[in-house]
Amino acid sequence: MQLHLGPFQGITDVWFRKAYQQYFTGLDKLYTPFFGGIHNLNSKHFRSDELSPLLNDAGILVPQLLTNSAIELERFALQCHGLGYSEVNINMGCPWPQVTSKKRGCGLMPYPGMVESLLSVVKDLPVKVSVKCRLGMYDVSELSTLLPIFEKTGVSELIVHARTGKQLYKGHAQADALAPLIANCVIPIVYNGDLFESADSGRLGNKLPRIAGMMLGRGLLADPFLAADIKGLACELDNKERAEVVKKFITTLTGQRLKGRRQVKAVPGPMKELWWYLSSSFDQPVRVWRQIRKAALLEEFLDVQAEVFSQYEWIGSGFARKFLQNEEEFSLD
Numbered sequence: 497m498q499l500h501l502g503p504f505q506g507i508t509d510v511w512f513r514k515a516y517q518q519y520f521t522g523l524d525k526l527y528t529p530f531f532g533g534i535h536n537l538n539s540k541h542f543r544s545d546e547l548s549p550l551l552n553d554a555g556i557l558v559p560q561l562l563t564n565s566a567i568e569l570e571r572f573a574l575q576c577h578g579l580g581y582s583e584v585n586i587n588m589g590c591p592w593p594q595v596t597s598k599k600r601g602c603g604l605m606p607y608p609g610m611v612e613s614l615l616s617v618v619k620d621l622p623v624k625v626s627v628k629c630r631l632g633m634y635d636v637s638e639l640s641t642l643l644p645i646f647e648k649t650g651v652s653e654l655i656v657h658a659r660t661g662k663q664l665y666k667g668h669a670q671a672d673a674l675a676p677l678i679a680n681c682v683i684p685i686v687y688n689g690d691l692f693e694s695a696d697s698g699r700l701g702n703k704l705p706r707i708a709g710m711m712l713g714r715g716l717l718a719d720p721f722l723a724a725d726i727k728g729l730a731c732e733l734d735n736k737e738r739a740e741v742v743k744k745f746i747t748t749l750t751g752q753r754l755k756g757r758r759q760v761k762a763v764p765g766p767m768k769e770l771w772w773y774l775s776s777s778f779d780q781p782v783r784v785w786r787q788i789r790k791a792a793l794l795e796e797f798l799d800v801q802a803e804v805f806s807q808y809e810w811i812g813s814g815f816a817r818k819f820l821q822n823e824e825e826f827s828l829d
């Protein structure tokens with residue numbers, strides 16, 4: 497079973513991916529957060545750290561594009577090919593109104609004609625083109641209409657986040673709704689949505705035995721051992737040893753971000769985005785989060801980051817617990 501890490505704008509940037517791969521195992525594929533606005537072949541994005549072949553492993557990284565334009569897809573694919581990538585991914589899942597109102601992201605799913613036109617170039621491109629979508633913007637009939645188009649145009653793999661766009665990230669992913677749709681689909685399907693602990697992957701495997709892989713998301717941000725645990729690669733580590741590894745990962749990631757940014761004052765921002773998830777895997781998640789959130793100045797933030805590992809216990813699988821509890825009760829705000 498292939499395991500992928502879903503892209504997270506503002507969190508899973510090049511520095512996260514590098515540090516993650518240094519300390520954890522189990523992932524077969526990673527994605528960049530989405531690119532957009534590729535107006536010409538000389539776009540600055542193609543010279544950015546995010547895509548640099550010197551900083552990224554082009555063998556397992558897939559650059560993602562948010563577009564509804566075949567010309568933009570062509571440009572992006574050609575340049576990514578030149579940088580050594582063999583696959584690009586189209587974001588057809590982003591649910592935010594500022595994106596969907598422009599018929600991009602999940603907002604493209606109700607328009608099969610536009611999807612067909614976007615994908616009309618796929619067979620002529622020198623890279624594979626995969627799609628990450630949802631069940632639909634409004635309902636699952638949209639995916640059902642699009643599947644023959646994905647097949648006909650040569651989409652290499654389909655990642656389905658089993659929610660609708662209008663659900664945003666609320667409620668539960670509906671794995672059951674996906675099963676009948678993909679029964680006869682010839683494209684390899686990767687399931688995404690609410691995989692928070694290794695038991696979830698077992699349950700899902702039973703429901704959807706035909707899938708080619710699973711994409712992990714918030715569950716892995718909360719507990720970076722999730723991929724290794726699903727594959728049974730980290731059994732020998734107890735929680736104390738795990739805490740040590742997570743601490744090293746955080747220290748390395750912070751160091752890389754401090755080196756990589758001109759504005760070091762800006763570093764706590766993206767680190768806090770990650771900590772919102774990570775804090776749920778400590779024995780006192782609310783306290784950890786409050787301490788992290790309050791630390792505004794860089795020096796103070798770095799001290800608090802180190803302190804929480806000595807003050808609180810790492811217990812792992814944080815998002816699984818968070819999800820089980822009443823959201824209000826657990827609210828970290």
Ligand SMILES: Cc1cc2nc3c(=O)[nH]c(=O)nc-3n(C[C@H](O)[C@H](O)[C@H](O)COP(=O)(O)O)c2cc1C
Pocket residue numbers: 502503504505506528529530560587589590628657665688689690691711712713714715
């Ligand atoms: C803050 C945030 C940023 C995200 N950024 C992206 C993105 O750039 N591209 C994308 O395809 N999905 C993005 N996603 C969606 C996740 O990759 C994933 O599909 C989603 O969290 C569902 O999986 P999960 O239930 O395992 O977390 C984002 C989600 C969140 C919460």
